[in-house]
Structure formats: structure tokens, C-alpha cells
Amino acid sequence: MLDFEHARHRMVEAHIARRGVHDKRVLNALRQVAREQFVDEGFEEFAYEDSPLPIGSGQTISQPFIVAKMAEMAEIEATDRVLEIGTGSGYAAAVLAELAEHVFTVERHRSLAQQAERRLNAAGYRNIEVRVGDGTKGWQDKAPFDAIVVAAAAKSIPLGLQEQLEIGGRLIIPVGEDPYSQRLVRLTRIAANKFEEEDLGGVMFVPLIGEQGGHDENAPSAREVRPPPLPRQIARAAEDLPAIDDPAFGAMFDRFGSRRVVLLGEASHGTSEFYRARAAVTRRLLQRHGFTIVAVEADWPDAAQINRYVRAEERQSEAQPFQRFPTWMWRNTEVSEFVGWLHEYNRDVPDHAKAGFYGLDLYNMSGSIATVLAYLDKVDAEAAAVARERYGCLMPWQNEPTTYGRAALRSGYRTCEEAVVRQCMDLFERSMAEGDGALLDAKQSARLVASAERYYRVMYYGGAETWNLRDRHMFETLDQLLEAHGPDSKAVVWAHNSHIGDARHTVMGTVRDELNIGQLCRERFGARTALIGFGTDTGTVACASDWDGEMEVKDVNPSLPNSFERLCHDSGKPSFLLDFGRHGQLGDDLAAPRPERYIGVIYRPETERLSHYMDSSVSRQFDAFVWFDRTSAVTPLTMSADSTGKVPDTFPFGI
């Protein structure tokens, strides 16, 4: 059973107070209301994440932070009469009822209004009245109000609502036609005919649908946003990049050559340019700057096979590496070329300078996930579907309300934990015994063995705890590789932007208590760390629609109007390096959080804004950013069988 009270207190601290709501009465009100009672059955687990959740009729329960922020801005006193427009689940009404004497709330969907009324009654609220109707017209019979809070975005401020404000009353309302971004406005009635308007910042709400200042029933279209001046600043600071195959490309990164760790990101797991650019930078760091460790976001045992190949060591296992989903992530021509190059490179350098190729991920993570799925497919199809969704979420995704529906745990899920963990342990012990573990130094093996069972239990459930466990593990593996290679050793890391961009400057850190390897490297190595992000506007990407699904090549949507990517696109330059270390002013100007796109192995363009964008402060998250305006999908290697039906075993990839 989840400890809701603990989760609620943690949420108030982490999602609300830390983000700037300080009013003690408001924070207390949020500590009082049991949010899990206002979400649909099965969603309780997610009730204290700072996300909107689905509540039926295509609507969502508001994010706790925004409920708190609106309540604070409404300056509600204990004797106030408050009107809320958009009852939804009833959660915000309950919070308001903790603060005010009386709350009146209007909802246009009858089913939602009735459900909210039931929930509010069950929770014991006696100072709330719910009505079905068009809230843009307010609630004339009950006016005037000391505060009016509108939980849906209006085109313009409804006149009726202004008139129903008491003198001194406050109206808090999101205004704007863009479905993805509106302004939160506070209108204070300072005299009968005098209103003061304040802009409280950017927000995202579902549309207010109604007669006065509302939207039409049919969803509004996105509004064109005027291009801001930042793109011009970016264009000025941008250093044009030569073609990736040009040796001059790698030389652009010589400035990072003296760092102990250089972490190279990617904005997707299936973009050719990101792989080729990282290979070019890595070649240069190995050849010119004394790096000997290439550590990637991949399973240790699979990477170990590549390592033996590039170091011309004897092969230990018959199986080919990277045969499990997502195969294209490592089995592609881009990686194959780089591995071939590493093999050649190592032939010509003395032993101490030879480079190694290592996997940082939770030991055998994709192998374990495949084990979990195979088991669940056999015994509980529903649990298997949930698992696929949850594993798809080992990437930022958590804002997409429909995803929660597919990822909510059913009772059968827990029942399978024991059996699944046992199978994962079997796999683990087998692969260690077969010698895949031989490459690990004794210390790392001991660490793995000691925590394996816990890893598999946490991993089984996916979600936030898995994220932190995984990134901590990746960091520890990197740390031990560096230690094993001596005090002067240097490492290049290849992992997704979400792992290598300092989590403290994204919603992951500020809201979800998630950390990552980039953050841990900065904490450990300070200025001897380089975190380099990679991004794109549009093109194609190799990805899947669901975990375990077929690889597809999908078009990447052009970036959103208010995103960091759009600023880069609007600079008009096709490819460049943005070095925030050399352009401090630009770094400061870009420091405000804005949406940044994260495409993982799963890409769902249909729900892109919610499932793939996360507010991030790019110039703080990274030391530098590499831009390719148009990009294309990686080319996967096929595992074709020869005429005898046997998969050819040419090392390392069997082509």
C-alpha cells in the first residue's frame, strides 16, 4: 500500500514550495486534500506526481502546482466567497474550500460535475456547491465573489466574470488562443469601473468552452507566435560546423580535450547525425587528447563483446550483441563503422593507449526487460501491456495523461514480481558464470552481485525509482572504469540528452526528484566535466511506437513555437556548435526554462507536446549544444541468415 500522506507532504515540498509557492495557508490546504480521492481508480499511484491526469470527458485534473499557484495569487481569506469555473475532478474546489468560507463551482460536463459532487461529499466538504452550466457567464445568483478562479483557458476575459467580482476581488484566469501556451492573468477590481491586470507567467490549460470569451466547441487552432530576438543572438554565437566527415569537425571540440569526462548526448535514440557526430568527436578525443574509455548507454555484456573485438581479444560468447529491443540503437551502420574504426585504431597504438568500449546501463537491463516481458506475455497479458508502457517510460514522458492510463498497475502485476525477479536473477547468474562478467573488475562484480536482486525488483516496476537507480548505477560504473584505468584516465560517454544534461536544470530535477549521470559527473568532477547536448528541428528518426514494437522510420515534427529547438531553427543556420562557456551572456539570456524535445526509443508524434517535451534550461543543463537543423534516421543492420539458414557470425555484428 502506498503511503499517501507521506507522498502528499513530499509533493508539497518538492513540487510546490520549491517552485516558489510560499503562502503557508495554501501549502497547508494542499497537505489537507487527499488527491488520490479525486483521480480515477488505478491512478492513485500517480496522484502525487506533478502532472495533469485524465478524469474522463477528455479533461484533466489540474497539476497541484498550478492549483497552488492560482490559490496563492487569488489571496483567499477565511471569510471569502470563491467562484471556480471548471470543476473537473473537484480537486481544486477542495483546495479552495480549505481556504475560503464558501466555494461555488461550475462545470459544463454533467458527468464530471456529478462525479465531483460525489467525491466532495465523500471527503466531507460541506462548504462547496457544484452546478452544471457555462461558467463563462459566472453564477449570477451567488455573486459577488471575493475571488474567481478559472481552470480553463479563455480567448479573452469574460465580461460577466469581471462584473461578478466584489470591489477588491481577484480574478485568476489563463488567457490565450494557443492550445499549448497561454498567459495566467490576475485581474483585480480596484473600483466599480477600474480593473488592474497583471501577467503571472506562461501556463497550459485545456480550453474554456463557452459563450463569453470562451472558445467554440471545436478545438482552437494554434496561433502563430512572433519570432523572438533570441534566434539572432544564437546565430551570432553559433560556430558553424564543417561536414561531419571532415577532420575539421572533430577539431572544433579540441577545447574540451583537457576534461576528465566528456559526455555526448542525443535528442533521440535513432538519428544518424548524432551518432556520426559523436563518433567524429570521440575519434578526435582518443587520437589527440589521451582518452581511452568509450562508455555508452548500453548493456555491459553486449558492450563487452564489442570491447573484445576492438581490443582484438578472444571471443567469449557465441551470441551476437544487441539482439534485443531496441536493436537499432546499437546495431546500425553508424555504430558499426565506428566500431570498425576503433578496431583499426587499437591495432596501431601501444597497449596503454588502446581504447575500450563499455556499457554503463544497469547490468543486462534490456536482457532483463526481455525476460520480464516474455514471462508476463505467458502468464498475464494485461500485466505485460502495462510493463511495456512502463519500460517505454524510462525516458521523459510523464506529462502525457493517456500514458498513465496504460501504465497504471493492476493487481496481477504485483503477483508476478517474485517469479520475474527470480528469472532475472537466473539470467544474471548465468551471464556472469559464462564469463560476460570476467571483464568487470572484482569490485564491480561484488557491487553487482550484492545489489542485483534489488535492481531487478525496482526495475520490474519501471518509473521514477528505476530512473534514479539506473543513472546512479551508470555513474558508478563510469567512476569505476576511470579508477581502474588510473588517475590520468579520461572517458567519453554516449547517452541520451536526458541522462547527460544536468537534471537539476530540468523538470526532472526541479519537480520529480530525478537525478542523472550528467549531474553526478558535475558534482564529482566539477569543471573537468563537459556536458554536450545534441538537437534537431525536423527530419526522420528510427523509433518504435511501443516498447518491443517494430522499428519504424517516422517524420520528426517541426519544433514547437515556444521551444528551445525553435529558437535554434529560427537562427537560420543548418548546423552549429553553441559553446555556453564562451558566450556567458547568451547562456544567461537562454536560462529561462522552455520546452526541449526528448525522443527516446519510443516516439509518439501525435502526443508530442505532452509526451516528448519537458521544460528545461538548456544553457544550464549543458556546457555546449550541437545543432543539426535537419536530420535523418540511422540505418539499422539486418540480421540476415545465409543460405544454410544460419545467422552469419562475422564479428562483431554478423554482417
Ligand code: SAH
Ligand atoms: N480544476 C479541475 C480541473 C479542471 S480542467 C480539477 O482540479 O480537477 C478544466 C475543466 O473546465 C474541465 O472539466 C472542463 O470541462 C471545464 N470547462 C471548460 N469550459 C467550461 C465552461 N465554460 N464552464 C464550465 N466548465 C468548463
